[in-house]
Amino acid sequence: APLALVIAPTRELAFQVMRELSWLYAGAGATVISCVGGMDMRDERRALERGAHIVVATPGRLRDHIQRNSIDLSDIRAVVLDEADEMLDLGFREDLEFILGEAPETRRTLMFSATVPPAIAKMAGQFQKDARRLSVSAGAGQHSDIEYQALNVAQQDAENAIINLLRYHDAQNAIVFANTRAAVARLTARFSNRGFSVVSLSGELSQTERTHALQAMRDGRARVCVATDVAARGIDLPNLELVIHAELPSNAEGLLHRSGRTGRAGRKGISALIVPPKIRGKAERLLKWAKISAEWGVPPSADEILARDEERLLGDEVWDQEPNKTEQAFAAKLLDLHSPERIAAAYLRLYRARQSAPEDLSSPDAKPERRDRPAFGPSTWVALSTGRNDRAEPRWILPLLCRSGDISKDDIGAIRIQPTETFVEISNASIEGFLAAVGPTMKLEDKITLRKLEGTPDAARQPRSDAGSDRKPGPRPDRKPPRAAAPEAPAWTPPLDAIAQGDLPEPKPRRRDADAGPRPKPRPADASGDRPKPRFGKPDGKSGDKPAGRFGKPDGRSGDKPEGKFGKPAGKFGKPGDKPAGKFG
Known part of the structure; x- marks a missing residue:
């Protein structure tokens, strides 16, 4: 059974850790194996059966082995989580909790992380005992070797600036970082077409x-790697000197992780945004949050790149080497045929021909130039038997004409x-071939x-006359007319005989406006001595009637009708003899 587990977020980092541990424990005779996704699980199971002292694995594959009983964790003494914050960002929290829950409680748990977000601190408190946090950073300052x-x-020169930086x-x-697979594929194709030896890394x-x-990057067959953050996490290229952020990362941690690919083991490196x-x-916020002081500037120009080429050429070690007899004979032949100036110029041209030509960059504040379309020239008009009534649109008429x-x-x-119908203008130079292709x-x-037209159609100067000024104002015909406002109810007037007898019924209270001030107080008790009716029509509970239903609905058996909402008389318009008030009065 293994004695230690090392868990890494990516396959590349797992393989790198396995190589380093194999070299470190070679003298002790320790066996180190890997269990990572994308590799044959049967080979890994056989290696586990033969026995191993240290297992380096990715979270998903290790959980599969545990669930299949391919690995015995009973003797585990230590569990190491490398790049723990990245594993949480990639969604491995459940896998890590499962693995740590299966390991013995007497184990030691070590977490290595470039940053310590709250999720890492919570996991440390859950799975570590008496843990101590050790910081190996250089203090408050940024990485001195980066x-x-x-x-x-300029907005249109972003990719050209990367080419000039590489040159x-x-x-x-x-390594050039992008945020999406599509951007990685586009940049890889662009750099390859410009003569760079490039590879890509994406999910x-x-x-x-x-x-x-x-x-290919390690043995020199490729010198540029275009990658996403996840694919490049944890990779270690020994001679990585330049990191370019073609697209900015989403947070300060991403910026630090990207830049940390260079400036390792005392070597200097450049991180360019x-x-x-x-x-x-x-960009300013990212640098501020990451506590990084960057030097602001502009990418190198074409003249600066050519001058740098000359410096590298003159400083090449080849000038210090003594020529052999074959080279001396060829040099004498060249001097007999050409002057030293022509030979030197030809050598410079050959040297530059092996390099990608630098790009001329615009000023950072320059806006993209608007290209005016030149005059179309002599042309012939044709008519198509489809128009706006058939939903004709240029976006499908144009490719249709090109194909046909x-x-x-x-x-x-x-x-x-x-x-x-639709009128189309075709150049005179192409009209004969166009008609021949149509048949x-x-x-x-x-x-x-x-059909071919003679001259210019009149409608060509008025493309949308039927939908423009000729349209009469008014509502659209397919829309319904606006709903007429409901007539106001006429004010109620008491009959003349009631006025003469002085027996006037209680008038209906009118609806008050929102700004009419506070509502008047409830009416006092009438002459019969009964208490005033509740505001929402609820009975006072002292009578033998059944209490009112929800929202003041009467039970239908009482002779009196409770008032509706806001003290209105029950029933429509408050007329006597109407049905009981419905929901909400």
Whole structure:
């Protein structure tokens, strides 16, 4: 049974830890094996059956082995969580809690993390006993071996600035960070087309592809790696000199983890942030939260890169080496054919030809230039048998014409959509080939017919006359007319005979406006000595009647009707003899 477990968030980090532990414990004869996702589980099970002193694993695969009883944790003396904060960020909390719950309680638990968020502190309190926090940072200052640069670039020059950075520093190993797989794929294709030896690391790659990519970086076959945060977590490239943030990380911890790929073991490194104008505020906040002081500037220009090429060329060690006889004979032949100046110039051109040409960058404050479309030139108009009534739109008419007529979008000018047909402008240089490709039937896809026009159609100058100024004002015909306001109820007037006899019924209280002031107090008891009726029509509980139902509803058996909501008389308009008031009076 193993004596120690080392848990890492990624496969690359697990393999790296396994190599280091194998070298460290080689003299003691310890056996170190790995259990990581993407590898054959049967081979791992056989290795566990043969026995191992230390198991280095990723959380998901280790939990699978525990649930399948492939590994015995009864003798575990120590559990090490490497990059513990990253494992929590990747959603391995449940797996870690399960693994730590299966390990003996007498074990030692060690957690290594670049940052200590609250989740790490909570887990330490749950699974560690008498734990102590040890900080090995350099204090309040930032990493002294990492030079941080924040480079202002124009919005359209972000990728060109990365190319100039790679050319200027000419690092033995460089890593470019992006936030998405799509960005990784786009940058990898762009750098490869520019002549850089580049590999990529993202979550969609298989374990074999990831291993080959890292090996290419280590043995020099590739010098640039484009990666996402998760894929590059924990990788250790011994000669990594340059880290470029093509896209800013989401938090300060991500910035520190990215930058921590360089400046290791006493070697110097550069961490450069590409900062277009739109995200300058975010970059400043990230640097502030990470307590990093960066040097603000601009990417190297094309002239600076060419001057740096000359410095590297003149400082190359090849000039200090003595030529052999074969090289001396060839040098003499060159001097017989050409002057020393021509030979030196040709050597410089050959040297630069092996490098990617630098990019001319705009000022960081420059806005993208708006390209005005040149005049279309002589053209011929054609008409299509589809229009606005058939939901015709340029976004599908344009590709339809390109497919059917074997032309490009540059051969098509204006598109004027009318109610029943569409007029299209086609250059004279392409009209003959267009009509020949369509064929004598003059039919396109979806039963759309085509006819050639003589001259310019009148509607071409009025593209939406039927929907513009000719439309009469008024409501849309498909909309219902507005609902008429309900007529107000006429004021109630008592009959004349009641006025003469002085027997006037109690008038109905009118609805008060919101700003009419406080509501008047309840009416006092009438002459019969009865108590005033409750506000919501509830009985006073002293009579033999059944109490009123919910919200003052009467029970239907009492002869008196309780008043409705807000003291209104019961029934519609408060007329006598109406039905009892409904819900809410």
